[in-house]
């Protein structure tokens with residue numbers, strides 16, 4: 132009999148939030164009565180599919196132990212790393228004892244608190260029989276331009292460009308191996324790019340546009356707006 136496949140969530144939450152220019156990392160800023168990170172983790176718990184959620188936390192982080200969810204039995208922590216990919220790899224390694232190579236891992240940014248259960252389940256249902264896995268993505272509504280300095284050199288065919296979101300869903304063994312092979316490569320800004328470097332072709336699944344990444348100060352009120360209008 133085939134062993135059943137488990138689903139794991141990995142949440143990189145060890146960034147400093149430079150572009151947010153706040154007094155603390157953006158994952159600890161308040162949003163709709165909780166911190167951004169608590170909102171994100173609540174969404175993952177709500178989806179009711181994950182065996183555990185591994186969160187990468189910076190070693191110098193004084194905020195995490197203060198959150199109620201730091202004691203949640205479904206949540207385990209790992210040390211954050213220099214780059215996002217290092218944090219993800221660290222969290223993956225913290226699951227070594229429990230996860231098998233064929234299990235699915237969904238990696239999701241701490242800074243995307245508006246993720247819906249709908250999108251989590253859409254990603255899983257679309258890809259669970261897939262060989263490689265894939266990511267939530269968004270098409271561009273705007274016309275896109277290639278530029279040299281501030282001068283337009285050409286208009287890009289919009290239909291071939293997609294914006295990569297998270298979650299990104301890959302098999303545990305394959306993802307760990309791809310990230311290990313990519314250590315130190317600054318071109319690896321998401322999980323899919325690590326698999327692409329292995330010559331693989333992850334799929335895209337069209338996600339919801341409200342799954343924004345909080346990056347700049349104005350994004351917080353936008354996230355709050357989306358949350359209020361989601362239920």
Ligand code: CTP
Nearest residue numbers: 143144145146147148149150213214218241242
């Ligand atoms: N992240 C991480 N470890 C790092 C860098 C980033 O776990 N060394 C996490 C962030 O906490 C965030 C996600 O990766 O949840 C996406 O990264 P980004 O939006 O770039 O966050 P920051 O790196 O914190 O922000 P900035 O680039 O503005 O400094």
Ligand code: MG
Nearest residue numbers: 146147148215
């Ligand atoms: Mg960053």
